[in-house]
Amino acid sequence: MIPINRRLQKVSEYIIGDQLADIGSDHAFLPMYALEQGQIQSAIAGEVIPGPYKAAVTSVERHGYQNHIDIRLGNGLTILNPETDHVDTITICGMGGPLIAKILNEGFKHVPYRPRFVLQSNIQSEPIRQFLQSNGYQIVTETLIKERAHIYEIIVADAGSMTLSSRDLKFGPFLHPQPSKLFVEKWTREIEALQDIKKQLDPIRHQVRYDEITKQENEIKEVLKQCN
Structure with a gap:
């Protein structure tokens, strides 16, 4: 059984397709969990720092998923080859909204095939929504989840178009119209x-x-x- 927290378990509910790319993979728990649940056939896990990269390699080997998860060392979406990698879902989790938006901006040309994005920000999600609106994506759902006293936002987006108000950008088009507790x-x-x-x-x-x-x-x- 793959050890996964409630936050990533919630993220996994929005994964679609056969192949996942998890950017900033943190021991590759999310890809391994998705494989264990039969959600995907294979995954790419990216880490930008050698230490976490080696930890992910060790973690994947320990759980026996080395033939299904390709762990790559590199910066954000640049680990993906637009000609040979055609992932169905890209997850970027556990970072601030401005950093996630920066990763999307810097590496967007590496995903011309328009995969689903599942983006879980710790703070300040507005830059993520701005990026999605400006780059041909439509938010299809959003949710909040609380873990260890912190409240996280999860934004799910597919290829499409949308026009968000300033309030939508700041508070979330799916979150503020019917506010939850x-x-x-x-x-x-x-x-x-x-x-x-x-x-x-x-x-x-x-x-x-x-x-x-x-x-x-x-x-x-x-x-x-x-x-x-």
């Missing part, structure tokens, strides 16, 4: 964090930053009003 908890925490930052600022000396944070607070409060 986790959504309320996540953004209530964000207000509290912003208020803590404001306490450290002088409203006059740091007026621009202070006003910016106040604007963010008010925007979140406006969205949370619909939850009452």
Whole structure:
């Protein structure tokens, strides 16, 4: 039995097709789990740092999946060959939204065949949605999951088109229209964090930053009003 946390188990529910590419694979737990569940036939696991790469190799060999998972050392999506690799789903998990968006931007030319993206961000998902909208992708679902007191966002996107409002970009087109308890908890925490930052600022000396944070607070409060 592959040891996998609830967060990655939830991510696995959105994997489609025969081949998965998992970027930043962390011991290749997600690809091995998907193979164990019979979801996929093969996988590519990418790591950018030699230490985690070697750990993934060891992990895959220990579980006997070395003939099904190709572990590659390289930067993001650049590990994929657009001529020979035609993966069905690409997962990028456990990173901040800006970093995931950076990986997508820098390596997008390596996936011209338009696979599904399953993107799990730890914070700040707005840059991910901006990238998807600008590059011919449509968000097909989003969800939140809580693990060890942290709330994570999962964004699932297929080839298509969409036009998102500023509120959709920030809060998620599937998440804010019908807010869940986790959504309320996540953004209530964000207000509290912003208020803590404001306490450290002088409203006059740091007026621009202070006003910016106040604007963010008010925007979140406006969205949370619909939850009452």
